[in-house]
Amino acid sequence: MHWWDIPAVHVIETAIFATDPWSIEQFWSELAQPTRHYFVAEIDGAIVGYAGSFVLSPEADVQTVGVAADQRGRGIGAVLLTTLIEQAIQAQAAQLILEVRSDNAAAIAMYQRFGFERISSRPNYYAPGIDAMIMRLRPLAINSTDGGGQQ
Numbered sequence: 180m181h182w183w184d185i186p187a188v189h190v191i192e193t194a195i196f197a198t199d200p201w202s203i204e205q206f207w208s209e210l211a212q213p214t215r216h217y218f219v220a221e222i223d224g225a226i227v228g229y230a231g232s233f234v235l236s237p238e239a240d241v242q243t244v245g246v247a248a249d250q251r252g253r254g255i256g257a258v259l260l261t262t263l264i265e266q267a268i269q270a271q272a273a274q275l276i277l278e279v280r281s282d283n284a285a286a287i288a289m290y291q292r293f294g295f296e297r298i299s300s301r302p303n304y305y306a307p308g309i310d311a312m313i314m315r316l317r318p319l320a321i322n323s324t325d326g327g328g329q330q
Contacts (some may be wrong), residue, residue, distance in 0.1 A: 180210065180218055180219045180231070182207065182210060184219050184226060184229075185203055185206045185207065185210075186203070187219075187225075187226040188229045189201075189203050189206065191226070191227075191245050192206075192229075192245055195245050195246075195248060196245070198305075198306070199305070201243070209231060209242065214234055214235050215231060215232070215233055216231060216232050216263070217230070218230055218231070218259060218262050218263070220246070220255045220258060222250070227246065227247045228244075228245060228250065228255045228256065228259055229243070229245050229259070230260065230262065230263055231243050232263045232266060234267055234270045236270050236271045236272045236273075237272055237273035238272060238274065239263075239267035239270065239272035239274065239275045239319075240275070240276045241260075241275060241277035241278075244259055244260060244263075244286070251285070256286070256289055257289060257292075257293075260290075260293060261321055263275070264293070264319060264321050265321070267319055268319050273317065273319070274316060274318070274319065275315070275316045275317075275319060276298075276313065277290065277295065277315075278311040278312065278314075279312050279314060280305050280309055280310075280311065280312070281309055282309050287312065293316060293321065293322050294316050294320065294322035295315060295316045296314060296315060296316075297312055297313070298313050298314065298315045301313065
């Protein structure tokens with residue numbers, strides 16, 4: 180992801196995370212950090228997804244994964260997650276941690292396909308009754324049953 184990608188990424192961000200989207204300034208701040216790694220997925224030159232991680236070996240955290248609603252189910256999220264895992268492996272991270280909304284069944288299923296396991300939760304983190312499920316992939320490996328998806 181480059182600074183010029185932020186407006187297109189922010190459009191997707193506000194559409195899919197309507198109640199608590201990151202601001203444009205947050206994306207700028209993330210891109211300015213040497214420990215952050217952000218990527219976009221494009222189809223025919225249009226950004227359709229994005230993902231980012233924080234990596235300070237031996238730790239790595241998924242900061243965000245977002246795919247435009249009209250592009251879901253095409254493997255874009257899996258391609259982005261594969262990229263984050265590969266980047267963490269290259270940085271010699273020992274594990275990758277993430278938080279996901281407990282009501283996001285599609286994302287949870289994708290993470291489980293990659294071998295992420297639930298290790299904890301934060302009750303009512305996103306809203307009353309909507310917990311943050313904390314998941315971890317350790318050891319780091321790309322375990323998707325669909326080979327990382329397709330783009």
